[in-house]
């Protein structure tokens with residue numbers, strides 16, 4: 001990189017990456033819990049993809065029954081601490097709270113859930129569920145992200161012998177390696193892994209299925225297999241200059257940032273982030289908070305078409321990110337290192353997005369972060385016999401999560417093309433019941 005962003009003091013880094021939604025005090029949590037109306041139809045519960053019985057866990061906070069509250073939460077969602085901190089609550093549970101209709105502040109469900117889960121971790125994660133007696137069946141879970149973890153936890157409770165195989169040395173998937181540090185810490189995700197291991201789930205890390213362990217070996221070891229491998233392959237831009245020094249994939253960049261070793265992360269003075277989804281926003285805000293002086297987001301469509309949530313967009317704007325809408329990267333300019341990003345303006349012609357001829361303009365930058373999407377690992381998945389993949393997603397039965405190869409089940413980003421942690425957690429749990437039904441017919 002030509003120009004490195006100036007290093008900040010330890011205090012500045014900590015302040016830049018301080019939690020956006022800090023913990024509630026006991027008094028504040030009780031006051032907030034007592035505001036809950038315990039609605040008869042709990043729209044918050046319907047809006048939560050894992051359908052946590054929200055009013056009940058909140059009622060239990062109000063009565064001081066923290067253990068019971070944790071049990072209510074965990075019986076629906078095995079990665080409830082991550083979800084409490086990272087879920088887009090504004091568009092899910094809190095967005096559905098009836099207080100919104102009254103023009104009042106919704107119940108802070110995310111922070112209350114975090115209050116309970118923090119209590120649970122601080123109190124040594126006591127065993128709340130008794131696993132069923134072993135049923136003699138064994139399941140292999142590929143991927144230790146939220147989908148794999150949730151599936152493994154539920155299977156263990158149902159009496160299965162479960163082993164998770166994770167390519168990374170440290171488990172947790174994107175909960176550990178992707179979510180912005182101002183939302184949660186890696187340790188939160190690792191605590192969830194610890195809790196799931198306490199249920200009897202075995203984990204093998206550094207195990208890349210398809211390479212270090214073959215599919216056929218896995219099939220011999222297990223009666224059923226769950227695929228929770230997410231979207232590990234970044235989409236390439238396919239423009240000249242993509243291999244220059246200073247060009248990064250968003251996933252590699254954000255993973256570096258989650259380690260909280262701020263000074264060691266390479267950041268340019270002027271950074272262009274290509275893309276406009278939530279991952280792009282995270283990469284841009286993180287670059288800025290690490291000290292980049294100018295951060296630009298480049299997007300070929302307009303603000304209305306951005307897939308990032310409104311609150312993420314507002315966060316980026318308040319961090320001083322500058323947006324180039326209707327701009328399409330044409331090439332990354334530089335001899336050995338990035339010097340500029342050349343773009344073309346775009347406009348809609350006959351309903352189609354087209355670059356405007358001779359509209360080239362250059363943005364001087366010393367770092368480019370590519371955040372235009374992620375994909376399944378096609379080469380690995382296509383080695384599983386009879387596994388149908390459509391539009392870049394593993395095809396499953398909507399109820400049982402069984403794939404077109406009956407021994408395999410799947411969930412999370414690899415079946416939905418990339419949603420949220422909470423969707424992956426739900427899929428994993430439901431797939432456990434799909435597996436039980438297939439094996440035992442119940």
Ligand SMILES: Cc1cc2nc3c(=O)[nH]c(=O)nc-3n(C[C@H](O)[C@H](O)[C@H](O)COP(=O)(O)OP(=O)(O)OC[C@H]3O[C@@H](n4cnc5c(N)ncnc54)[C@H](O)[C@@H]3O)c2cc1C
Nearest residue numbers: 143145146147167173174209229230412413419420421424
């Ligand atoms: C940068 C970023 C920020 C995000 N922020 C949020 C957020 O704030 N809130 C939110 O709700 N969602 C967020 N998401 C989305 C969320 O992280 C995902 O929806 C969720 O992690 C998907 O879970 P998963 O288990 O399907 O996949 P992953 O979390 O990706 O886990 C898949 C796991 O499988 C492993 N694996 C892959 N292939 C193999 C193989 N062949 N053998 C063994 N292991 C393998 C991987 O190493 C990985 O650990 C974010 C996503 C990104 C990219």
